[in-house]
Amino acid sequence: MADPAPKTTVFETMSSLARTLGAINLGQGFPEMEEPGELIAAAQRALAQRSNQYPPMRGLPELRGAICAYYARTQGLDLTLDNVVVTSGGTEALAASLLALVRPGDEVVLVQPLYDAYLPLVEWAGGVAKFVSLTPPYWAFPLDALKAVIGPKTKGLVLNTPNNPVGTMLSGKVLEAIGELAREHDLWVLCDEVWEGMVFDGTPHVSPLAVPALAERAIKVGSAGKIFSMTGWKVGWAVAAPALAARIAGRHQFLTFTTATPLQWAVAEAFALPAMWHREHLARYAAAKARLTDGLTAAGFAVLPASGTWFVTIDLAASGLPADDVQVAERLVREAGVASIPVSAFYAQDAERGYLRLCFTKEPAAIDSALARLAAFRAAI
Numbered sequence: 001m002a003d004p005a006p007k008t009t010v011f012e013t014m015s016s017l018a019r020t021l022g023a024i025n026l027g028q029g030f031p032e033m034e035e036p037g038e039l040i041a042a043a044q045r046a047l048a049q050r051s052n053q054y055p056p057m058r059g060l061p062e063l064r065g066a067i068c069a070y071y072a073r074t075q076g077l078d079l080t081l082d083n084v085v086v087t088s089g090g091t092e093a094l095a096a097s098l099l100a101l102v103r104p105g106d107e108v109v110l111v112q113p114l115y116d117a118y119l120p121l122v123e124w125a126g127g128v129a130k131f132v133s134l135t136p137p138y139w140a141f142p143l144d145a146l147k148a149v150i151g152p153k154t155k156g157l158v159l160n161t162p163n164n165p166v167g168t169m170l171s172g173k174v175l176e177a178i179g180e181l182a183r184e185h186d187l188w189v190l191c192d193e194v195w196e197g198m199v200f201d202g203t204p205h206v207s208p209l210a211v212p213a214l215a216e217r218a219i220k221v222g223s224a225g226k227i228f229s230m231t232g233w234k235v236g237w238a239v240a241a242p243a244l245a246a247r248i249a250g251r252h253q254f255l256t257f258t259t260a261t262p263l264q265w266a267v268a269e270a271f272a273l274p275a276m277w278h279r280e281h282l283a284r285y286a287a288a289k290a291r292l293t294d295g296l297t298a299a300g301f302a303v304l305p306a307s308g309t310w311f312v313t314i315d316l317a318a319s320g321l322p323a324d325d326v327q328v329a330e331r332l333v334r335e336a337g338v339a340s341i342p343v344s345a346f347y348a349q350d351a352e353r354g355y356l357r358l359c360f361t362k363e364p365a366a367i368d369s370a371l372a373r374l375a376a377f378r379a380a381i
Ligand code: GLN
Pocket: 009, 011, 012, 027, 028, 029, 030, 164
């Protein structure tokens, strides 16, 4: 029987290539910066003093309560424990949500560039994906294309704000327009908001859950890995109206059942850290972003504006490089020793090939070496 498994993700492929070649890894999004000691100490305490047995299936009430309090404080959302399901990372929250929402033959609209898990998850649930694309170079949301693609079989759409890979965000106005469409066509909206805590230019993060027309139809996916820079912990969650959250929990219980108990305790404690902690944490990441962006600009690369995420994208043609992102990424990792991610990997069809994604969450010395290598590569072309 043919193996229908999807091929290894571009993130895994690039990271393993970077390991093999000893390249500086600006590909897969994970921090190589000092890790928050408060969280490590909290996890150690939890291992020794809390529990190493199954937590409640939907997540520790203490963690679910902490998630509600965080969203009340940062986004003005009014949530209770019944709204929250803790999952093993944002990816599991996406999977459990799509398994709960999609029935065979349902059409689901995906917005390109898109995170690579969305399409296989929709298809595994029996759905049929329809695509619309953000418009480069500013990646405007294509409301007209969305209207045009919605048909009688369309049941929902998957959004992502801030967007991975390009870092742009959906405004309240765009979300309200999407809300009108969702009401008119009775659609659900699954919104990947894992980058909500990593916004650097002050743009307010608006969740579809905050838009009245979407409050009962939207699912918000969040991630402690991104908020607290602990990507290997795989603690995430889905937040939705109670009836929807119950359906998601029904899938979560047969995907992973529960999520590592001591890490849930540690994340619950981390949410009690003061707002100042988050400001300082964000400031270190903002400095890394500025270091990479300024260095790239000084070396002649054209860096596109991005509000959030751990990534910047460069416009290859405007940087004087061949507008073939896969080819440039291959050459960069092999010839210059810098791993990156081609933005075309975030497309299922009609890919944009002129942009490259670079992750900036690295120590200053690593960013500086990467910059020197990138500048030399560009100068030699
Ligand atoms: N979110 C990470 C990125 O965009 C990748 C996560 C993964 O490799 N599954 O780089």
